[in-house]
Amino acid sequence: MSFNNRILAAFALVISCTLSTSPHVWSQDEIPPQFQKPATISNLSPDELLLSKPETPAQLLQAVIQLTGLGHAASAKPYLDQLLKANPDQETLLKLRDEHGPAAFLSLANNKALQPESVTLLNQMEAAFRAFATDPARINGLINDLSGTPTDRNISIIQLKSAGSIVAPPILKQLSQSEDPTRNDELAFALSQLGKPVVEPLIAALRAPENRIRKIAAEVLGDIADPSAALYLWNPAFSESQEQSVQIAARQALSKILGKDPRNVYELNRHKAQQVLKNAALQFYKNHVDAAEKQKIWVWDSTQQTVVQKELASQEVGLIEGLRLAKEALEMSPDKQDVQTLYLSMVLALEAYQVGWNHPLPEGPGTAFNLALLSGPKAVSQVLALAMKQGHTPSALAALKALGQIGSRNLLYEKLDQHSSVIAALNYPDRRVQFAAATTIMQLDPANTFPGATRVIAILTRALGGAGKQSAIVVDSSIPRGQTMAGLFNELGYETEYTQTGMAGFKDATQRMDVEFIALEHNIMRWGLSQTIANLRADSRTANIPIIIYGPLRLKNKIEYVTRHYPLVQYVVESENTEDIATQVKPFLNSLKTPELTGELRSEYRAAALYWLSHIASSQRGKIYDLTPAEKPLLQLVSDRSLASNALITLGGIPTRTAQADLVTIVTNKTMDNDIKEIAALQLAFHIQKFGLLVDSKEVASIREAYQAATEPRLNTALASVMGTLMPDNKVVGERLQEFKPATPLP
Template sequence: MLRRSAGRPLSPISGRRPASRRSTARRLWAVAPLAGALLCPLAGLAQEEGVAQDESAQPAVGAEPTDAPNPLAVEPGSPEEFVSAAARLRRIGRPGLARQYLKTLLDAQPTDDALLEARDALGPAVFFELATDPQLRPEGQTLQTRVREALVARGADPDRLDGLIDALIAGPRERDAARAALTGLAGNATPRLVERLIASADPVDGNQQLNGAIARLLGELREASVPPLTAALRARQAPDTGRGSVAAALGGTGTQAALDALLGPAFARDEAPAVQLAARSALSRLTGGDSLRGLSDVAADRLRKRAETLLSTAPVSSETVAPEPLYQYDAAENRLIPTALPPAVADRFRAAVAASAAAAIAPNRENLRALELTAALGYEAALAGRGRFLERGEGTVHRAALSAGPNRVLHALDRALDLDAPDAASAALQVLLAAPSPDLLQPIAEGQSPVVRALSSPAPEVRFLAALLAARSNPGPTFADGAEVVDVFAGALVDAPGGRAVVIDPSPERGTQMAGLLQGFGYRVSLAIDAREGFEQVAAGAGADLVAVHANVTDLPVSQLAANLRADARTRPTALLLYGDDRLAAPLTRIAERAGEAAFTPFPVAPETLERRLAPLRAVATPLPDDLKADQKRAAAYELAQLAAGDERAFPLSGALGELSDAIADPEIAADVASALGVIATPEAQKALADALTVIRPGAESELAAATALTKSVRRFGSLLSVNAVSDLRRRASEEQEPALRDALVVLSATLPGASAVLPVEVALPPQ
């Protein structure tokens, strides 16, 4: 489902450029710095041809006499005239003089427009002959290269390409030149070749001779032909005759990509008979027999494996690998529209195409239907961007997934988790969030619930969406994974812009030093003194973006801890930084190399050195975008407040006490955080609420919520506050001026144990 991009309409097949364009080329040429070279093309001819300068020396066999007159009546003045002169001199046996004219032309550095005008006027065959004549090397070859580069620079203009394509069925001289030019253009010419291939297959207006010539050339171009041919074959709205010719051309490329593209049309049950026959014939040609013909399950499984591989493979950075071109075919205009997609999105698109073809071949196989939905959701999620909402509405994958029903979406989520495809898993969870229910938390088949599995995903966006779905599904008090849901929300409350880091170091002093350095890079850091505690912190809640481990970590050797981090799905993508004495650089570096996405740094370390060591890890383990983290923080606070109003047995909020106590200082979410703290029956929870009222003071609205929550907590659990905290709260009540907050503080003061609150002086008692 590629997005359609605008482009100029097809140009009609046209002939030679009008004379006005050629005269323009002459004007462009006229400004070129030819200097005196045009006046005497014979200068230096003897040296160029290797003719002896000694008067007594005899000329070599085939060499031109130095005193031979120039047969040209008029000296050339434009690129067209220079090329024409060189061609004429070649035909009359004057290669030396022809080379000199070509050299003069090249030295003048004519513009691309001037060269293309000359090519239009004289035809490509002339340039081909000059390039292939051994006596005109290297000038003839250089000239042809310059013309080819000019064609590419001009975007392979359809009018020029049409002239070359028409020449494929001309005389031998023009045909060879056209084939050479189109082969040199390769991928710049293949889209137009495919468009002309389809047009020439028309039973009324087509040309079978041209159709065959184009198909043969496309086959010779191999990999360059496959993307546009595949796009045209995939377009069901294209005419069957054209798609049949496309299938035949794919069979001539001899590539594995062509074989994959042909499997769907060859075996899909709803394919047109003519296209299916052509695709099967092309497959037989590719495989050297009929090893795949008729074996639809084999074809479906091959496409399934390709889709699974594309979904489970981490995308390659666009900075290191140029994306393979993709096209959308517009049947109404017989036009291939190039579509630029980042490599990650392009891989998801190819996965969706392969999975869809597999499901079309074997529509009764439920696993293929689930994979088709998984891949389609992954492609839509990749288009939207990491953690973003899918496009919704009529005709979208989101609507189609809703229509497919929750059971199929759950299976698609299960497949996405199996394949470690977080974008597809996030998309499936978004669809399920449209209608949450307790049934979604039940196991499917004999395994675990996919939603519960997603709570342990290595991708933070997947974990968060799974926690949202679990919280909104009202699972009841028997739900066993509520604590993990609370952990995910708790982590989202305090996630820093740079991400979360865990430092594991048996020395608190040294660990604090490393934590301070990491905080300088934007990380929110927590400390652990042994391997087991550190592993639990990395695996819990929203997870960690970085774990820094000292060489002397206790409980487990560093190598074993690194292996455990990579073995657990929750911690597998976490970047690993090993640090210690510089003398341990060699063994720790080997451990880091085996673990992958890891590095060693000596310690103590300067901030600039640590920054260099962290740079490759931060490039790979990219935290969520800041705006997405902010959205998750607000949503987490709201969900925790909603859980506080429900049955606490399913979702024990006490596990989030530390994060809630820290988050009460954030005025943006303090009101929801206060509601959650109010149902936790611990002195620490009541102290956090009291501190919000007497120390932190996040704002009137947040303080009103804190006062209300603390009042409910005291009434429910009794006062767990110290005497000093109670005194501070009563003092605050007597000083507050804002009416609503003052009333809430007075009610709180009356609820607290001890002496009654002092009434404000402006309050008058009614007469007795």
């Protein structure tokens, strides 16, 4: 008995029971009709409703649908379990889909009483249908049907639509291989009927090497008229490298999508194309996100003569798209500096991403780094400025390395805003960039002092010992509140300076150049909040220092709206609790950091920092750089034989009594290796020569004892040079001359 017949039978039973009793006469034991419980479908058990026990997958699904429709979802679930355990194959699932339609599966999946089994069934059905819809043999058969009767063609297009974007590659491949105009028209018409799913593959086809394919792709995109395709039609429409037929097709497509008149040169023109492409590429450069999510992208594969889909990291996809658009913009205006800067930035960014953090860019012919070298210091300096403005650390690192090889000391005195981009990089909120800027400046070898010289030493010194100190500035008109906030930041590990006005905070930030962040109270004076932020962002020395604004919760949305155009700005709700402030501040500051340096890279930084510090100590650059802050970290590195030489040379260039005393300590250390003590002795002699004797008589006596105890010839000679710098008087000289015994006895 069918389901409908069983329902009718149930209704008949109810009606029969109702009519069997007269409406006016009852026996004494009978219950009046208004109190009588009728026999309804809800009184029937699941077995009574089904009449027969389901066994096949089709019967089981029919039972689940019937019972769920009658409100017996709980009774239907065992049959759903049984269906899943039967593990129906794809063919069976497709037959069930044809019989009941996809809506039935979706309805079951949305019923919470049947979950999660109903969701599993929906997923299995969808997987089976995808496999069926995307079967290459089936798709090729449908494409062949496009040449059939109008009915065959219409049926084919309807079924191709159900397969989605996967049908685009075989159609485009046939277009690449076919020289039959009629056949090509059929294929192009089919693509135009498939709509949005084939837009992205067609955009990829705009970059096919063959003009005919690009022309067809442009025409079809115009027919589909999806707004997302407009961006990618500007270059084919106006680039001189495109064939005229492609240009015409692309311009007509653009006019359809944008609703413009292609004959109006003021609406669609080459200049407009260049602007649109440049802005879009810049947006991709700005929106770089270091995330692991995967994203699909369509590209043209010349080997297969069609488009193919690849799955790449979202960040890489953004860089690829941005680079393509930047290149297309460059084709429009190859001599425009801002477009050149953007293209070179995108090239460096993509190559830096591909090699990964903690790895240098590849060098040699055809590499992005060599392209930067060939572009000259002016172009690369602009790349550095753009990279820092947009927070693109890999590009900034590559630009700094290139500038170290091709730049001149004049770069330190150029004025992009108010100071050089290289000097601004010393304060960029990433320690890789800071170190690269410091070593670049050392390579440029400035002959005169410059803003940030003290920052160079601070960065190199920090590389000697690891973390180094972190500094911050608090600006608050209220002294008690400002001091409280400074205390909170001190507890978080920042050496915090407090000032009362925006102008004073700005001045301190530009002079110190070792500030990790600036905290501004929302109601500061002289300057106000907006003026202070604007000035901090306008000066290259402070443009990349993170800004934290603190105030009451009620002002959060308002101030965030006002400051939305400024980079590296965060609003936090003021509190006197260190934990509350840490919860708000640390995620913001941590988001600006790049992956931690590897141990190997830290060692490289330490060795490089020591090299440059020793270079300063042994040259005439002591007038520019103050090496005093490096003294304590240097002493800790002397025991490392690979670092000892440069550490001791640097100590020898620090004009302090404590540095001289450190050298004496090493020279007189009985457990220190002789070769290290030899270098220390030579540097001690140099230090006394250059800065005079700064240690006391007790330390001089210890030097004399070390000299007398030294039996190794090279060490003894080095210590003798120290003894000679102590300016012995005539009596001491006479005694030493008399004590001397020639190596070869006199005859």
